Amino acid sequence: MNKFEPVIGLEIHIHLSTESKIFCSCSTKFGNSPNSLTCPICLGLPGVLPVLNKKAFHYAIKSSLALNCQVSESITFDRKNYYYPDLPKNYQISQYGTPVGRNGFLKIKNRSSNPVKINRVHMEEDAGKLIHDQNGKISFVDLNRTGIPLIEIVTEPDIYSPDEAYDFLQELKITILYLEIADCNMEEGSLRCDANISLRKAGDKKLGTKIELKNMNTFKGIRQALEYEIQRQTILLEEGEKVTHQTRLWDPLKQKTTSMRSKEDIHDYRYFPDPDLLTYEISNKMRNKFKDELPELPMAKRERFKKDYFLSEYDADLLVRDKFIASYFEETLKFHINPKAVCNFLTSDMVGVAHEKKIKLSNIKLTPKNCGKILNLVKEGLISIKTAKELLFDLLNYDIDPEKYIEEKNLKQMNETSEIKNVIETACKENSQAVTDYKNGKNSALKFLVGQVMRLTKGTANPAMVNKLLNEKLNKEEGK
Amino acid sequence: MQISKEIVSHTGHLARLHLSDDELELYSSQLNKILEYIEKLKKIDITNIAPTFNVLNLKNVLRVDTVRPSLTSEEALKNAPDKQDNFFVVPKVY
Numbered sequence: 314m315n316k317f318e319p320v321i322g323l324e325i326h327i328h329l330s331t332e333s334k335i336f337c338s339c340s341t342k343f344g345n346s347p348n349s350l351t352c353p354i355c356l357g358l359p360g361v362l363p364v365l366n367k368k369a370f371h372y373a374i375k376s377s378l379a380l381n382c383q384v385s386e387s388i389t390f391d392r393k394n395y396y397y398p399d400l401p402k403n404y405q406i407s408q409y410g411t412p413v414g415r416n417g418f419l420k421i422k423n424r425s426s427n428p429v430k431i432n433r434v435h436m437e438e439d440a441g442k443l444i445h446d447q448n449g450k451i452s453f454v455d456l457n458r459t460g461i462p463l464i465e466i467v468t469e470p471d472i473y474s475p476d477e478a479y480d481f482l483q484e485l486k487i488t489i490l491y492l493e494i495a496d497c498n499m500e501e502g503s504l505r506c507d508a509n510i511s512l513r514k515a516g517d518k519k520l521g522t523k524i525e526l527k528n529m530n531t532f533k534g535i536r537q538a539l540e541y542e543i544q545r546q547t548i549l550l551e552e553g554e555k556v557t558h559q560t561r562l563w564d565p566l567k568q569k570t571t572s573m574r575s576k577e578d579i580h581d582y583r584y585f586p587d588p589d590l591l592t593y594e595i596s597n598k599m600r601n602k603f604k605d606e607l608p609e610l611p612m613a614k615r616e617r618f619k620k621d622y623f624l625s626e627y628d629a630d631l632l633v634r635d636k637f638i639a640s641y642f643e644e645t646l647k648f649h650i651n652p653k654a655v656c657n658f659l660t661s662d663m664v665g666v667a668h669e670k671k672i673k674l675s676n677i678k679l680t681p682k683n684c685g686k687i688l689n690l691v692k693e694g695l696i697s698i699k700t701a702k703e704l705l706f707d708l709l710n711y712d713i714d715p716e717k718y719i720e721e722k723n724l725k726q727m728n729e730t731s732e733i734k735n736v737i738e739t740a741c742k743e744n745s746q747a748v749t750d751y752k753n754g755k756n757s758a759l760k761f762l763v764g765q766v767m768r769l770t771k772g773t774a775n776p777a778m779v780n781k782l783l784n785e786k787l788n789k790e791e792g793k
Numbered sequence: 794m795q796i797s798k799e800i801v802s803h804t805g806h807l808a809r810l811h812l813s814d815d816e817l818e819l820y821s822s823q824l825n826k827i828l829e830y831i832e833k834l835k836k837i838d839i840t841n842i843a844p845t846f847n848v849l850n851l852k853n854v855l856r857v858d859t860v861r862p863s864l865t866s867e868e869a870l871k872n873a874p875d876k877q878d879n880f881f882v883v884p885k886v887y
């Protein structure tokens with residue numbers, strides 16, 4: 314048993330997918346040329362007045378509700394003061410005393426009866442981007458990102474392993490994606506996560522000294538950084554040394570954390586109410602309206618899929634992971650009866666083909682009705698599962714009736730005994746050596762002949778029948 | 794509470810201000826005078842009064858999420874003491 318137990322808390326920043334910034338009308342577009350999306354407000358010029366973006370406000374309420382938070386009756390904004398060139402005002406407009414949501418929780422894998430506690434969800438503006446000149450003594454500042462609306466989600470120190478941290482982030486991301494309020498794209502920095510971790514003697518109530526971790530750019534990186542820190546701190550503690558409170562940066566190349574050189578007194582932000590922004594009330598009526606509008610969230614959907622469609626945890630998870638696939642699944646079930654068959658067809662075949670053809674899932678033109686029809690054709694033995702996959706490839710981008718399509722393209726499965734027998738004759742004639750090999754006891758020759766028949770019929774022959782008829786023919790001849 | 798010269802110096806550092814000894818002296822005495830006045834205010838009973846964040850009698854002032862043209866990068870960088878390739882250039886900070 315481990316002598317030490319890790320206690321982890323996470324802080325997640327997510328860009329809300331609004332068109333314009335949180336307090337001004339500049340675009341939030343990613344990848345524009347430097348400093349081309351700024352205005353006096355987000356540049357922090359004197360005398361300007363920020364006004365809150367309605368959509369950002371609503372999205373923050375939705376996320377708080379989805380994370381089971383108590384939503385504040387009224388909120389205000391505060392100035393978080395720090396001096397850094399990515400922040401032209403020298404303060405960030407954030408929320409301190411009255412976050413949008415408080416005391417929430419999120420159920421995660423293996424902890425459905427003990428969900429991870431969430432401390433708060435609040436709104437703030439993002440800072441700009443700094444690019445450090447590797448050789449010289451200067452940094453380049455791009456303020457396009459300044460003022461993009463963020464929600465910050467802070468968990469309680471209620472996560473007890475790197476795997477749990479990973480599972481939490483996955484569940485949080487899927488939940489936010491279901492709300493359609495953010496794209497959570499880590500590569501573009503629209504989801505960022507910092508962690509804090511301390512170790513304590515197993516069984517202790519009191520928390521150990523906290524280390525803050527930054528610079529993790531993937532969920533995997535977060536898990537690795539936490540694993541590394543557990544190792545590092547365990548060694549320190551076992552040797553009777555103390556862990557000192559500090560911020561450490563994860564280096565994904567060296568796979569280790571290093572202490573951040575920082576002269577700034579951490580947490581000396583001197584928050585105070587921002588007099589430029591007014592109070593925002595969130596009435597019961599408004600809260601209830603948003604609550605009613607929440608979609609079925611991933612955890613609930615997974616449970617329902619398991620119960621209603623007799624799916625395994627694994628299958629339910631695969632389906633629910635993408636909101637589009639989950640709803641496509643249920644739509645297809647209106648036309649085809651077997652949930653497991655639809656699940657497999659979607660999660661392995663359709664997702665695979667879409668990926669291969671570089672089609673976004675939500676842009677698929679094949680309707681659930683036609684998808685159900687394909688599976689019905691397989692069930693009725695009219696096409697093989699192989700043909701079904703080919704249909705998926707051909708029809709994914711079109712609204713075409715698969716029944717008509719197989720008629721036109723002659724893809725119907727060959728089920729007529731006489732027809733198949735004819736092809737078998739041809740195949741055996743063309744490959745007499747394989748026939749001889751089989752008769753001399755080389756069993757693999759049979760497989761080869763089946764393959765030849767399938768080739769001659771362009772894959773439309775019913776493979777079970779080919780096997781059976783070929784066996785009959787070869788063994789009968791042998792008996793002669 | 795007394796505002797010592799150390800507190801003024803620390804606050805100055807947070808704002809990246811270099812303060813001379815004379816200035817530290819001056820500002821700590823001025824800040825202490827302000828705090829004395831706050832001490833007076835503290836004697837007023839405000840038990841049942843909600844804090845005033847803003848004197849305007851307005852609530853829920855929101856803007857619709859629409860994009861309007863931004864400044865050009867030339868305009869945005871016009872007052873910058875140093876710039877390069879459409880970036881602001883600043884001394885390297887860790």
Ligand SMILES: [Zn+2]
Nearest residue numbers: 337339352355
């Ligand atoms: Zn702006």
